[in-house]
Amino acid sequence: xxxxxxxxxxxxxxxxxxxxxxxxxxxxxxxxxxxxxxxxxxxxxxxxxxxxxxxxxxxxxxxxxxxxxxxxxxxxxxxxxxxxxxxxxxxxxxxxxxxxxxxxxxxxxxxxxxxxxxxxxxxxxxxxxxxxxxxxxxxxxxxxxxxxxxxxxxxxxxxxxxxxxxxxxxxxxxxxxxxxxxxxxxxxxxxxxxxxxxxxxxxxxxxxxxxxxxxxxxxxxxxxxxxxxxxxxxxxxxxxxxxxxx
Amino acid sequence: xxxxxxxxxxxxxxxxxxxxxxxxxxxxxxxxxxxxxxxxxxxxxxxxxxxxxxxxxxxxxxxxxxxxxxxxxxxxxxxxxxxxxxxxxxxxxxxxxxxxxxxxxxxxxxxxxxxxxxxxxxxxxxxxxxxxxxxxxx
Numbered sequence: 001x002x003x004x005x006x007x008x009x010x011x012x013x014x015x016x017x018x019x020x021x022x023x024x025x026x027x028x029x030x031x032x033x034x035x036x037x038x039x040x041x042x043x044x045x046x047x048x049x050x051x052x053x054x055x056x057x058x059x060x061x062x063x064x065x066x067x068x069x070x071x072x073x074x075x076x077x078x079x080x081x082x083x084x085x086x087x088x089x090x091x092x093x094x095x096x097x098x099x100x101x102x103x104x105x106x107x108x109x110x111x112x113x114x115x116x117x118x119x120x121x122x123x124x125x126x127x128x129x130x131x132x133x134x135x136x137x138x139x140x141x142x143x144x145x146x147x148x149x150x151x152x153x154x155x156x157x158x159x160x161x162x163x164x165x166x167x168x169x170x171x172x173x174x175x176x177x178x179x180x181x182x183x184x185x186x187x188x189x190x191x192x193x194x195x196x197x198x199x200x201x202x203x204x205x206x207x208x209x210x211x212x213x214x215x216x217x218x219x220x221x222x223x224x225x226x227x228x229x230x231x232x233x234x235x236x237x238x239x240x241x242x243x244x245x246x
Numbered sequence: 247x248x249x250x251x252x253x254x255x256x257x258x259x260x261x262x263x264x265x266x267x268x269x270x271x272x273x274x275x276x277x278x279x280x281x282x283x284x285x286x287x288x289x290x291x292x293x294x295x296x297x298x299x300x301x302x303x304x305x306x307x308x309x310x311x312x313x314x315x316x317x318x319x320x321x322x323x324x325x326x327x328x329x330x331x332x333x334x335x336x337x338x339x340x341x342x343x344x345x346x347x348x349x350x351x352x353x354x355x356x357x358x359x360x361x362x363x364x365x366x367x368x369x370x371x372x373x374x375x376x377x378x379x380x381x382x383x384x
Contacts, residue, residue, distance in 0.1 A: 077335060081367035082383065089337075089384065104334065114280075114360045115340030116384055119331065126335065147340065 031066045032237050034096060035103030035122065040227045051100040052236070056243045058123050065130060068171060069093050070138035072156050073107060075120055076128045086128060089118055090158045094143035108146060110155040115147065133160045136174040139198040148185040149178045149199075192216070270328040270342075271296055271306040277314065277344040280326065281355025281379070286346050290317045294344075307332065309366055309373070314344065321354075322347050324376060326362050337363050337384045345376055353379055 036055070038048040058064075067073060072092050079087040091107030094117070098104045103122045108115065120127065133156075146154045153176075177200035180189075189196050190208060192215040201208065219225070271277065276293040279286030286294070297320070298313040299306040306312050306325050314323045324347050327339035346354040353376045361384040366373055 079364050081364045087364060087384075111361045111384065112359050112382060114327075114343070116361060117338045117340075118336070118384075119334050119338070121334050124335070 030237060032233055032240070033064070033066070033103075035099050036236050036240060037099070037229050037233060039099050048100065052240070053243075054101055055123060056240060059244065062127070064122060065132050067093060067105075067130075067132055067135075068137045069096055069141055069143055070136055070174065071132055072134035072160065073105075074129075074131045074133055074160075074162075075107065075118075077120070077124075078126045078128060088158075090133065090156055090160060091116075091118070092143070092146070092154065092156060094146055108143075108154050109158075110151045111158075113151070115151065115154060117147075131162055132165075133162050135163060135165055136172050138174055138176070140196050142194075143198070144187070145180070145185075145189045145194075145196060145199055146178070148187075148189070149180050153178050269305045270330040271310075271312060271325055271344075272299060272304050273297060275342060277312075277323070277325075277342045279314075279316070279323070279346055280343045280360040281345050281353060281358045283346050283353075283355035285316055285319070285321065285354065288317070308336075308363055309369060311347070312344070314346070316346075322349060324353075324373065326358075326366065326376075327360075336365060337361070347376070351375065355379065357381060 036052060038045070070093065072090065074088060074090045076086050076088045078085060089107060089109070091109035093105050094108050095106045096103070097106075098121075101123045104119050105122060106117055106119045108117045110116070176198065178198055179200050179202070183203075187194065188211070189199060190201055190203060190211040192212060273296055275296045277296060279294055294314050294316040296306070296312045297315050300311040300313070306328075308325055308327060310325050312323055312325060314321050323344040325343070326345055327337065327341075327343040329339065329342055331338045343360055345358060348354065351372060356379060358376075358380045359382070361382040362377070362380045364383050367377060370377065
């Protein structure tokens with residue numbers, strides 16, 4: 001554009017593009033640890049309220065990261081019989097169980113050809129640090145079938161470097177299909193009761209059909225077994241967040 | 247590799263199933279010898295089996311002494327890991343591990359490569375020689 005003087009116009013930079021950060025616009029991703037959700041039953045909710053207060057107290061002092069089944073964690077615990085009094089174990093989380101203060105998680109690793117599993121209590125004062133080394137969810141909630149899988153799927157390097165991670169990204173799902181050792185297995189994982197999607201079954205079709213004999217298709221429609229936790233989760237989420245911000 | 251796949255011979259008589267570990271180590275459990283002794287590592291047509299547990303109850307946990315029958319001989323051994331889950335924070339192994347030992351407590355092998363639980367260090371007096379030859383701890 002020519003200016004009023006007739007001289008060439010002063011360079012005007014193009015207007016800055018407006019960056020709409022969709023991540024912030026998207027609802028903040030909520031993760032409520034599964035041990036906060038009370039199980040279905042007739043116990044007094046006061047008991048769960050008191051447990052939650054203690055759990056929040058512990059979380060204020062010690063940071064428990066968000067993790068799912070399938071993450072690779074490194075846990076340092078206090079051990080009176082180890083050198084330096086502390087003991088570090090790296091493994092993949094295969095199961096998260098228990099509610100309230102007794103919540104546990106089981107880590108598995110194969111060291112020197114020997115499979116080792118350790119069940120840790122999340123809120124135990126003996127735990128010094130939990131680091132998340134690799135973040136990935138798996139197709140199942142329970143990876144107990146790794147005991148019958150080939151050992152390469154449970155081996156993780158003890159000196160693995162922790163992976164960096166952006167705060168608001170979705171946790172990636174690893175759709176790995178694990179290959180198993182020859183049968184017999186500790187449990188019949190092909191049966192529909194376990195509903196496992198993460199195994200590559202190399203069994204003949206006749207065996208897979210036979211396993212379907214034990215399927216109970218009516219279970220998913222059983223209304224007495226329904227336990228809708230969405231409202232409870234909302235309440236507990238608000239309560240926990242308020243307490244943690246104090 | 248020491249993985250014993252339990253194979254049941256399909257003769258016309260046997261419909262026996264082979265059970266996994268229910269309790270920890272007791273009489274007639276097949277164990278895996280983890281040190282590098284000659285007696286533990288030479289192959290034999292029968293796996294080493296426990297024939298007696300030196301305990302008030304007949305069930306052996308980590309740190310108990312047992313009597314093994316290996317290659318037609320009787321030998322004492324120390325349990326260093328079992329498949330049964332123990333107290334929380336203690337490791338649970340995928341096989342019943344055992345270290346061959348003399349009557350006075352001296353281990354027969356010279357090195358133990360498989361990981362040993364730290365809880366054995368509690369009884370440093372009895373097992374000092376076994377702990378001395380262990381390489382990895384869990």
